[in-house]
Amino acid sequence: MSKTISKILVTGALGQIGSELTTELRRRYGDSNVVASDLKPGPEGELGQAGPFEQVSVTDAEGLTAVCIRHNIDTIVHLAAILSATGEKDPLAAWHVNMTGLINALEIARDLELAQVLCPSSIAVFGAGCPRDNTPQETVLKPSTIYGVTKVAGELLCDYYVGRYGVDARGLRYPGIVSAETLPGGGTTDYAVEIYYSAVENGEYTCFVSEDTRLPMMYMPDCIKGTIDLMEADPDRLIHHGDFNMGSMSFSAGELAASIREHIPGFRTTYRPDYRQAIADSWPSSIDDTAARDEWDWRPEYDLQAMTGDMLAKLRTRHEAGLLYR
Ligand code: NAD
Ligand code: SER
Secondary structure, eight states, rough: OOOOSSSSSEETTTTHHHHHHHHHHHHHOOGGGGEESSOOOOOOOOHHSOEEEEEEOTTTTTHHHHHHHHOOOEEEEEEOOOOOOHHHHHHHHHIIIIHHHHHHHHHHHHHHTSSSSEOOOEEGGGTTTSSSBBOOSOOOOSSSHHHHHHHHHHHHHHHHHHHOOOOOOOOEEEEEOSSSSOOOOGGGGGGGHHHHHHHHSSEEEEEOOOOOOOOEEEEEEEEEEHHHHTTSSOOGGOOOOOEEEEEEEEEEHHHHHHHHHSSSOOOOOOOOOOOOOHHTTTSOBOOOOOOHHHHOOOOOOOOHHHHHHHHHHHHHHHHHHHHOOO
């Protein structure tokens, strides 16, 4: 029997996903029932004003525990992390934030008997030896980045806390997330967001992966919907816990540029692969998410055309108001 989710702490709430997920959670659970937190100071915008905010590092076990007790938290949505490209610049920092942060969240859940901890994983768990097309749920996990190593360890840790302590820990392997609200924070898939901003701002983009680089991606509305669907899924249906493959769409950098060109015919792209190319090459090109579909009815809604239309409409409106990078 699962416990009720009523008071949520979102770590990493000022990041690409947290800034939008927090707003949607507040809409559903009530502004005062969703506490945003981050290492960075509280924002002055909508997110900061709409509900409580706590500045705390997820590596600070005492500080994080105090926040949970002060707000009577029963669920942690643990988004604070160092992503793949930034992680390669300082692997020890990535290990510290991603692993110490997660174990702190799980220990708090065990100690305070929380209802749930949700922690995203990533397509970065995959690497050499796994099939690149339609990558299955169960396969070889040999990532080449420190970020991927922390995500594999994180999935195992979540499953361990489920089995050993009965903590309700859940997680999904997000593909690259594309969004118009908050810029991404140092991942390999960031080009799939930057390209829209540059198209609207300059009509050109220099891409840091090659034209034929094909990766699984997802538009933010599907990411938010899927994340909350998993949080609210009936635990009795879940066979997996911390490691659901989550698919949506899959396209090459060239196909992405072509979809933008349908709206901005003169849009020009140059391809100058850097160190992130090797990371992208180590990841799947598409994902088999049968387990998510079977166990909690996952169904994405957006394809590339729908996403491009929506991204460009949003960014153009902001650009015209002088608020593209607000
Ligand atoms: P992001 O980099 O945009 O945001 C991370 C947030 O965590 C930032 O606001 C940062 O200030 C905060 N943070 C960093 N160190 C912290 C610390 N010590 N204590 C507290 N906060 C700290 O990341 P995101 O894209 O929003 O990702 C959220 C989660 O989703 C992460 O676990 C990430 O691995 C996962 N994920 C994201 C993507 C994607 O494409 N965005 C894909 C796969 C998985
Ligand atoms: N978007 C993420 C990254 O590129 C995938 O986890 O790091």
